[in-house]
Each structure stands twice: as structure tokens, then as C-alpha cells.
Amino acid sequence: MPRRQRVLAVDVGTTKAAALVAEVRSDRDIAVLGIAVTPIAGVKRGLVVEPERASQSVRDAVNRATSMAGFEPVEVAASVNGDHVRARVERVTADVHGRSVTEQDLEALSHRAERQNGETGWESIRVMRGSFELDGMSSAGSPVGLSVQQLTMECLVVSAQSQQLRNLRRTLQMAGLSHPYWIPAGLAAAWGALSEDERQLGVVLLDVGGGTTQVAVWRGGLPRLLSVVPVGGDLITSDLATGLGVVAAQAERLKIERASAIGQAEGMVELKSVNGQTVKLVGLDEVSAIVEARVDEWLTMVQDALKTISWTKGPPGGVVLVGGGGLLKGMQERLERVWGWPVRLGAPQGLGGLSDLVKSPGHANVVGLSRVALQDGLGFRRETGWTRLLQGWLRTWS
Ligand SMILES: Nc1ncnc2c1ncn2[C@@H]1O[C@H](COP(=O)(O)OP(=O)(O)OP(=O)(O)O)[C@@H](O)[C@H]1O
Ligand SMILES: [Mg+2]
Known part of the structure; x- marks a missing residue:
């Protein structure tokens, strides 16, 4: 039987830890054998600030993804996020x-x-x-x-x-994962969501996360720019919470259900005040104004990151949006209006196995991580009884 090439990919994001077990398949690119996402604490704008807290989510995501797969690959690829x-x-x-x-x-x-x-x-x-x-x-x-x-x-x-790498390494170690193979988050997102044609023609990739936006440009099949803007969707949530005087969970729900990056606001919405005692009516125009102001600021920062790249008629492959923040209603339209380039929502493609579980734009990063790692030749090392025991022990006691 041919040797199987399998890897564990771990994305420590600002809002969630994602773990994915993938294997190389000859017929399709790669097959997804296990996937899990867990909310995380202890990470700010892509930087681990409390390794112990962050490691609990990583451990949980890894446990769930590996039990879904039925085994744990020895080799681990991890994303490096943040504006460091x-x-x-x-x-x-x-x-x-x-x-x-x-x-x-x-x-x-x-x-x-x-x-x-x-x-x-x-x-x-x-x-x-x-x-x-x-x-x-x-x-x-x-x-x-x-x-x-x-x-x-x-x-x-x-x-x-x-220093940041040390914190990330420590987080993974406390979750029982040693010797991570580092992959920049922007590169991972690009391999998770872009087609070969897009990378050849020229494309701008934006991975809008909770605390950061990875900006990457590909042209002629080569990476031309990889930059990190320290703003993501979470700032919209905190702006809404502060501006409207509501708790973060309500602001998050309001953002996902009603907010839009283009001001199309009519009508009112009922919100509970911070103390939970009173209900107030807020105009959607007020919600829009808050969201638009933050999106404007974000756009200026992204444009600034892109200013070293010149296009004659814009990127022929357009703009591809991934990450949870890219799901904000009206984002595609807003970017199309400002830049005049086609914008699409990207998601992992061409996968085998449990591909249905990773088809959202938020999964591009962890899928791309596994793809890059497997392409780089990771994943041939076999797990032995001892490494399995050791991994289990580390995870239980650290
Ligand atoms: N449907 C939606 N509409 C608007 N925003 C959304 C939606 N779904 C998720 N988000 C936002 O996406 C963000 C999380 O995205 P993602 O999971 O890609 O971040 P992350 O990888 O944890 O963070 P980062 O990449 O910045 O380290 C949060 O701000 C969340 O509120
Ligand atoms: Mg991310």
C-alpha cells in the first residue's frame, strides 16, 4: 500500500482556533478527514497574549478534528497571524x-x-x-x-x-503540539481560496478576520505582496456596542443580521440596553453610519497596503474576499464601487473527503495551511505508538 501523506493544520485566529486533518489524494487535490473550530480567548489582533487560555481552544479543536479523522498526524502546520x-x-x-x-x-x-x-x-x-x-x-x-x-x-x-513566535509556539506546546511548521496566514489563505488562473492573471486577496486583514497580491503565478492590516470585523462589533450602548453579543448579532457595508438603511431595530432592563428603538441609518465609518477607515488602510502595486486596468482576476469579516453584507458591492474591480467571495474548492464542512470563506485559511504543508512535503512521518501516547499525555496534563 502506498505511504499516506497526512498533516494536521492549526489556525490560531483572533476569534477562533481551527484544526483540520488532511490527506493527499491522487484523484483530487487533498481530502479533508477532520475539521473543528472552537472560539478562542487570549489572542488580540492575531497575537497570542495569553498562551494558556489560547491553548485550551487549540487543544479542544485538535481533539475534535483528530477524533473525527480517527487518527492524529505527527506533523503540524500552523499559521502565523498578526501585524508582527x-x-x-x-x-x-x-x-x-x-x-x-x-x-x-x-x-x-x-x-x-x-x-x-x-x-x-x-x-x-x-x-x-x-x-x-x-x-x-x-x-x-x-x-x-x-x-x-x-x-x-x-x-x-x-x-x-x-517574541510572538515564542508565544505561539508555547500555545501549541501546551496543546500537545510540538515542532510546528510555520506558514504565513496570508499565504495559507491564498492557497485556500485562489485558483491557479487567478494567481497567474493577477489577483488581490483579502482575508478579513476578527482582528486583522491579510492582504496578498499574486501576479504571474508569483506572490508580489503580503501585508497585514491590524483591523478586522471585531472593531465593527465594538463600535456598534459603544455607539449604541449595547452588550458585545447583541452588537455582534446586529452586525451579522442587519448591518451592511453600503448604506441601505431604512427602518428601526429593537435593542436591549447594556443593563438589559430597557428596550430602545434604534434607526438602521444610525447602525449604517457606524459600520460605514469603520469600513471606510479599513478601506483606507487596505489601499495603503496595496499602494506599492500598480495595475494598468486593475487586477484581471479581481478581488477575492475570504475570512469571516468578508461575509459582512454589502462588502463585495462596496469594494466594487470604490475600486471598480470585480469582487467575489472565495471559499475552498476542489477538495475530497468532508469538503462540505469547509466550504465557507472562513475556512480558507486552515484549508490553505494543509495544502501548502502537503505541497512542501510535510506529512510523511508516521505516528508511532510512543508519539501517540506522548501526544495524548501532553494534551491531558499540560
Ligand atoms: N455573517 C457575518 N457577517 C459579518 N461578519 C461576520 C459574519 N460571520 C463572521 N463575521 C465576523 O468575522 C470575524 C471572524 O472572522 P475569522 O474567523 O476569519 O477571524 P479569525 O481568523 O479568528 O481572526 P484573524 O484572522 O483576524 O486572526 C468576526 O469579526 C465576526 O464577527
Ligand atoms: Mg484568520
């Missing part, structure tokens, strides 16, 4: 002296790019290869096997603050 994640463009050149370029040459260039301009207190978590120049001429595709004198690679080096 940065991506910088680096250009590195090597003399190849006329011989054929090898994969080792590219790896050596990646290592140099990682070290170049690295800052203390920051750790590089991924080098995303971009375009190449062969003897000064730009080249599409991989240069492996081509003979050149000089090879230049442009890439995105993604790094995260060491």
Missing part, C-alpha cells in the same frame, strides 16, 4: 559560471535572502521565490537546468517577531 508579520522584497545574485542551475543554487540564494537585511528580534519564517534574471534577462518559470553565468532571484522574505 512582515514581508520584504529581496534581490540576491550568484555567479553560476556557465553551468546548469540546480535546486541547491536556489536554496543557497534563499538562505542569503533570509540573512540579508534581517533584523534582531525577528525570525524569518518563509522565503517565497519570485522572479528570476538570467544574465540580466528576466525569465519566466524556474531556471533549474538552464546554463547561465549569473543568476538573480527576487523573493519575498516573510519574518515574524521572535
Whole structure:
């Protein structure tokens, strides 16, 4: 029987922990074997601030996803969220002296790019290869096997603050998960929701979470931008709670059921005051004004993140919205009006197994995590009786 390639993907978001068990299938891309999502505490704007509290949700999500799958993969891929994640463009050149370029040459260039301009207190978590120049001429595709004198690679080096990575590592450890394979959340979301055609043509991906928005741009099949805006849907909820004098749970319900990113507000809504004693009538125009103001501010920040990218006629693949915050009514229309580009709501596609359980835009991240990890060759290590015992023990006692 061929060896199975299986991985556990864990997304520690601001509002929820998601765990997914996936396996490579020959007929379909990957199959989902287990999935669970649990509300989380101890995370602010994508940063773990209380590892102990956050680890309880991670443990719960992992337990549920792995019991659904019926086993626990040894290898774990985890997303790195938050605005302590940065991506910088680096250009590195090597003399190849006329011989054929090898994969080792590219790896050596990646290592140099990682070290170049690295800052203390920051750790590089991924080098995303971009375009190449062969003897000064730009080249599409991989240069492996081509003979050149000089090879230049442009890439995105993604790094995260060491302190934040330590907190995340500790959270996972307390949930019984060791040696995580880090994947930037923006990259994961892109692999969870974009098609190959979109990545080739040029596309803007927005993963609107609770505390952050991951902004990613793909063009010519390559990543051109990965940026994090420290604003997500939760600020709309807190604005509504403060502005209307209601509790957070009511503000959240109001946002999901009645709010819209485009001011189409007529009528009234009945809300309970914070003390729960009195009921008041609030105009939907007031709700709209609060939501629109925050969406405006968010838009300015996203535009700012995108300003280094120039398009002649906008991204041919348009804009793809994922994440729970992308579900806000009127978001697509609002963005289409402002940018004049087509906007669609993205969701994981082309999956086998329990694909019906992961078809919402909020699952793009955790699905993409498993896809990137499996593509990178993770998931061949077999679980042994001992590792299974150890994992169970850690989870019970930590
Ligand atoms: N139907 C909906 N309409 C509007 N907002 C929604 C809806 N469903 C979920 N949300 C909002 O989506 C946000 C959570 O999204 P998501 O689960 O993608 O965040 P996260 O991954 O936990 O956070 P982050 O990526 O910022 O770390 C919350 O602000 C929630 O209120
Ligand atoms: Mg998220």
C-alpha cells in the first residue's frame, strides 16, 4: 500500500482556533478527514497574549478534528497571524559560471535572502521565490537546468517577531503540539481560496478576520505582496456596542443580521440596553453610519497596503474576499464601487473527503495551511505508538 501523506493544520485566529486533518489524494487535490473550530480567548489582533487560555481552544479543536479523522498526524502546520508579520522584497545574485542551475543554487540564494537585511528580534519564517534574471534577462518559470553565468532571484522574505513566535509556539506546546511548521496566514489563505488562473492573471486577496486583514497580491503565478492590516470585523462589533450602548453579543448579532457595508438603511431595530432592563428603538441609518465609518477607515488602510502595486486596468482576476469579516453584507458591492474591480467571495474548492464542512470563506485559511504543508512535503512521518501516547499525555496534563 502506498505511504499516506497526512498533516494536521492549526489556525490560531483572533476569534477562533481551527484544526483540520488532511490527506493527499491522487484523484483530487487533498481530502479533508477532520475539521473543528472552537472560539478562542487570549489572542488580540492575531497575537497570542495569553498562551494558556489560547491553548485550551487549540487543544479542544485538535481533539475534535483528530477524533473525527480517527487518527492524529505527527506533523503540524500552523499559521502565523498578526501585524508582527512582515514581508520584504529581496534581490540576491550568484555567479553560476556557465553551468546548469540546480535546486541547491536556489536554496543557497534563499538562505542569503533570509540573512540579508534581517533584523534582531525577528525570525524569518518563509522565503517565497519570485522572479528570476538570467544574465540580466528576466525569465519566466524556474531556471533549474538552464546554463547561465549569473543568476538573480527576487523573493519575498516573510519574518515574524521572535517574541510572538515564542508565544505561539508555547500555545501549541501546551496543546500537545510540538515542532510546528510555520506558514504565513496570508499565504495559507491564498492557497485556500485562489485558483491557479487567478494567481497567474493577477489577483488581490483579502482575508478579513476578527482582528486583522491579510492582504496578498499574486501576479504571474508569483506572490508580489503580503501585508497585514491590524483591523478586522471585531472593531465593527465594538463600535456598534459603544455607539449604541449595547452588550458585545447583541452588537455582534446586529452586525451579522442587519448591518451592511453600503448604506441601505431604512427602518428601526429593537435593542436591549447594556443593563438589559430597557428596550430602545434604534434607526438602521444610525447602525449604517457606524459600520460605514469603520469600513471606510479599513478601506483606507487596505489601499495603503496595496499602494506599492500598480495595475494598468486593475487586477484581471479581481478581488477575492475570504475570512469571516468578508461575509459582512454589502462588502463585495462596496469594494466594487470604490475600486471598480470585480469582487467575489472565495471559499475552498476542489477538495475530497468532508469538503462540505469547509466550504465557507472562513475556512480558507486552515484549508490553505494543509495544502501548502502537503505541497512542501510535510506529512510523511508516521505516528508511532510512543508519539501517540506522548501526544495524548501532553494534551491531558499540560
Ligand atoms: N455573517 C457575518 N457577517 C459579518 N461578519 C461576520 C459574519 N460571520 C463572521 N463575521 C465576523 O468575522 C470575524 C471572524 O472572522 P475569522 O474567523 O476569519 O477571524 P479569525 O481568523 O479568528 O481572526 P484573524 O484572522 O483576524 O486572526 C468576526 O469579526 C465576526 O464577527
Ligand atoms: Mg484568520
